[in-house]
Amino acid sequence: MDPTERRRSYLGDVTALVAYSAASGGGSRLCIGSGGVITTCHTGTLERTKVRVFGNGARVHGVAVSEEEAGGGGGRYLIAHGEQYAKVYRLDAGEELFCLARIGPLAHWIMDAVFLPRAAGSGALVRVALGLSDNSVVVVDVGEGSAETCGKFVCSRSYLLYSMKIFCSRGEGLVYAAAGTIFNSVLVWVFPLPGAGGRQDKEVISCFPRLNFVGHQGSILKLCWSGSGDMLASCSDDRTARVWSLASLKMDAAKRASKECETLEAEKVIYGHGSRLWDCLFSGDSEMLVTASEDCTCKFWLSKARKCETDTSDLVTTLCGHQGRGVWRIAAAGGYLFTAGADGAVKRWLLQHCCNPSGIATTSLPSMHVRSFQQALPPLPRGHKDPGTAGASSAPGKKEEKSAKDWVRCLKLAGVDTMYVATNQGMLYENSVRSSSWRSLFANPRRMPLLCIEVMRPRGGRGVLSDHFICAGDVNGYFTMIAVSKTCCGPWLEWKAHEKRLMGIFLGRQDEENQVFSTDVSGEVKWWIVPCKDMLDGKVKQEPALKAKMRSPFKMRILGVDFCRASMLVICGDKNGSIMAFRYHGGSTSSEEPLDLTILMQHKHNVSPVSFLRSRGNDEVVSGGGDGKLYTYKVIPSSRKEGEPGHEALCQVGIHIEKRIAAIEEQVEMGDGATYIGGFQSSDFLVWNVTENCEVIKISCGGWKRPHSLYMGEEGASFAHVRDHVIHVQQLEPRDKSAQVLHSAFSNALTPSFHGQEIHSTIIVPTRCLGKGDGAPPCLVITGAEDGYVRYSEWEPDCATAGHFKLCASGIIGECVAGAQVRSLSYSGHKEAQGAYVTAVGAKEVVMVWKIVYNSSSEEEGCLQCELISTKEPKGGLRPKMKKVSAKDQVTDLRHLAVDTFVYKVDGSTDVIFMLVSSADASVKVTALQVDRRTGSTKWHNKVCDLVNGSRNPTLSIRWKEIESLGTSVAFTGSTDGAICCWDTSMAINSFKNALAKGEDHQCIEISPLKKFQGVHASGVNSLALKVSASEGLGQLQARVVSGGDDQALHAKEVRFRVLDGSSGGVAMTSDRGAHVANSHYSALRSVWTDGTFVLSTGLDQRLNISRLFDDEKQVLRLELLSRMAVEAGETEALSAFMDEDLCYVALAGRGLSIMQVALSSRGPPKNL
């Protein structure tokens, strides 16, 4: 039985985008071309229709939608083109797509397609013009199932084109073609609108170019006509967009008649992008030009301004929010701009926000709008008005500003609309922002400035009258708690917490005890338990209890404190970027005795202040700093850290550098795991949605040296700051107030984003092997890419659209430290459904291990939970050393090339992940990671086994298999010289296991290959696949290993082993035989897969080959090609598959991810028998 393709889908770059208003009214619609599929999408309801356009792996390069309403039906027509093909569809009122006709293959690539007015009396439904890459235009009449050429116009300069854009001027009866040539010029030529089909129209008409626009220094990647056709814009590889005028051609009728070609320079040259430009678009009135670039930004420019190329003030605004290889396509309709690109995300921007940046706050979220409020402090109560009194009562030596006016010392938002403000005169107010109403809560009896406030909502002891408490600290070190409810308020407790200024209050856990930390100006931290019983409930006022205190060795102010319960550590971050931890002994010692300092990391945030520090989960700590970095740490318990008994360590397990924000202030995690980072970027405060990669709000507040506060919650967000004695509050609220605000309102993404850069490795697994039940999406795909991310995506057959898959969920498993690219992934799971480990290796010799498991708790049931287990950084560190290293130590381009792993379950609580890793220095090593499943603590064993005497060239591919029942493990490695080595690692692994069981040290063992197969391939062995089957009774093993080479060849080998006597598990090779297909692909093979019978292979020719491995009648091993399919994922590098009965699920990755479902039958006899 031949393999038959059942379904396929593509997730990756968007190469075509067009926006139009729906025929039936009701908002704008989008047509997205990604891979060989076009999707029409309602931008409001997100309901979509999918249609496969090309099946031959050609991608949709462009889409156009007709203007006119089709006769009667109320629909429109749509044309999609890619390579030498085009397809015309009718879009009916329900936005379903019906294919009318297919055009092609033409002799040249189609660069542009537009609809022309139908000729009177023509029987065709629509007329289209196709711009071809040889600088010609063909006009085609399309009817139901028919496509007839009715004219071909050729420019006399038949240059090769990079781009073409056709403009139909109905008034003039002319068609203008603008062609971006390989010589970096734009040629404009004109031809009359062809009449009704006649014989003369079928002739080839040669046209002379009228205008030659010169000046570009790079390939012209896209052209765009203004609405009237008077202006043309082009964008190029040279990082410029240029605006050209057609006035000279249009004004002068005589010139129009002549055959001369006028050479002109640009009206305007726009510089400003940091990389090549991919698309441009005029605004409706042609006053503005929008450009999209590979630097992942879109910029708005004034299109008609002074001719001064150095002047960048023409820039109106910049949109950020894509990642990877840039923004490729932009489209506008219905007041929105849509952007899409390499990361596969389609984003929606409200044009109103983009074009009007004059306000103090801007947002890129179409679903939200900003309301701005200004509040002035209320007048001081009578007793406070005398500045003389205030000055007299100030502490000696302190200079209080002698002003009758009070000013804000700090403020805190406790909700979208609730703000607490503390002043220099010691006043504490509550402010309702919208109604601009003030309530005085407290006046400091000492009239001393209040320096910090925090809102405490006790969980246990909420009373009748007090809803919550406001904690405030003043200059004299007094800690005040004020009980607040809707109707009343009053001081609850006050005590002298510190001798010096009380600078910060940080909430601890609010459970049985209400814990709070206070810090002073000199690095002292006190940890309090405060009573929060209601005033009326507890007649006797309880006193706050000091739980512990600690003192920073640096005597610098502490800006972040939290208690990590699992490890009993109080972790602090200070003003100079140092992180420290103090050991809490559980109250066994006096609270007056300062806690011991156990961990000290000086200047972790590079002398910038630590802006927040939080413990999360079991033993994870996050810190953010003014250096724009977010660090994640794990606490390593003292017993695990070698050499330092009794000392814990904070092990850094992740860095996230937020490019958009220079100084991180706050991190907010909301439902569904969406993460937001707020911070300052020069004089703006920016909130960035990290999960969806988009800007939430940008507030031009004038910089960080001012009181400010951010609140984000499910009902909206607000930011308050003080400027010129006025409190400015910006509230983000949903446009549709009736709808419940979900976190998705804080995003402008219509489709989720994906890698955006080349995917180097992929793994597809059935979700049931991760313990997912019936009815769940059947496959989970893990991908690792150039951008340093490891992502997952879940797919299920799409019931609504035949032949397609549905993307159920996608997300990030993890990010490699410092964004080091992922070259190879390995998946290893337990037999029981207790999750699996994903190992990623790549650039800079980073090894990272995550654990993935489906959440079984009721709250997030069915969600994939990803946990970072460990990171292994290279010996030399991640960053290049600044100091000069001697030539001998100089190591360039350290990187891992391939990895394979398996898990060994030591006992109920310990796992060991064995990894076979190859590096670019031609070494192949086995390392082991010991994981305590309960505590999550890990230990690396770097020297388990070295594979020596193999190839002296780097190993590109590794396959390793353990047969647990026999205690045997065999490995195959393929290197750049085309050799494949076979290894028996059993002895080394078993010796390690024994040493581990006995708690002894293991000596690194060197092993040589069992056999080296020289010259299997003429060039590098890019990929290996291995299937080992054991016949245990006989002590025999059979391995079928398939290799794909850079030499376009596919090779299969069958190797038989005999298990040696004794307990070593070692094997001896008894026989081997092979089958070779020299030109199995048209280009280098990049990845192969096998289950022992079927062989799947893919290569740079973008084909998926399905072959069958069998013995022919003479018992000779043979590889027979069953099927060859073209796939959309360009630069195909990785392939993974699994069989589910007769269905094979295949993931192919390169520039994007292709998922396929192919029916394979192993029962049928091979064809040639």
Add this chain to the structure above:
Amino acid sequence: MGRKSKDKRDIYYRKAKEEGWRARSAFKLLQIDEDFDIFKGVKRAVDLCAAPGSWSQVLSRRLFLAHNKRDGGGVGDGCKVRGAGSEAKGPVGDEEKEPVIVAVDLQPMAPVEGVVQIQGDITSTETATEVIRHFEGEKADLVVSDGAPDVTGLHDLDEFVQSQLILAALTIVTHVLKEGGTFIAKVFRGKNVQLLYSQLKMFFPLVTVSKPRSSRNASIEAFVVCQKYSPPAGFEPEMLRRVLEGEITSKDLDSWSDATKPKVIVPFVACGDLQGWDPDAVVLGGQSEASLAPVQPPIAPPYKRALELIKRGRD
């Protein structure tokens, strides 16, 4: 190829500088020669899209300088660029004649000893005529082309433009290459490379795709070595486009799976010494510490002006 990009600074990058090649691509042609012996008996050679000139350097060293050494003429100091002087010699037998090398590019190029430069478009007939004029009416034995477009990163577009560039090079090949001659060009082995192979097969019975060892394992680049030029019967160079286009439209690739048996089979040869340097390997130590200056500084990139403006803005 960025000088700062560590990943790409492999052993060949360094060796090229040490041996005075303008680009590491010189090794690719040398390694192709190891397997195909392409320079044997070559008296007239054309280098298309020659800038920055590393392949012209190879042609010069392997043909021109090798010939002069054999004649005992020695290699003079400095650059001896061919000109009117060499034509003044009387008629000599083909065997003794100095090899003639013509390099064609749109861009100017620093002179290479023994190489005549023509600044022109490879698709135009005028360029072809000028090349033949330098060969004194004779046709070329060897045409090489290492040209590639400014890559965009969109692989399908890059592959398309590259294949169009090779077909454009075929224009000049059909004019200047003698029957039985050899044509070598860089290809991107992407999705539609099979179409290009079948187009080349129409003119060359022997087409081999070869991957020199110095070309990185993962790169899409390879070289077609087309031997024994024999155009179809009755072929005139003017017919080229029509012949090529016929090949495209005759194939309908729009099917879910294409033929399992391709019409043309182009053999693959990996060339260069397997024991030689490996561009995928990391070389530990053993290198001299000083960094070497580029032999020929890079040509102006398209975004040169944009960079200048940024620089100026910072000052």
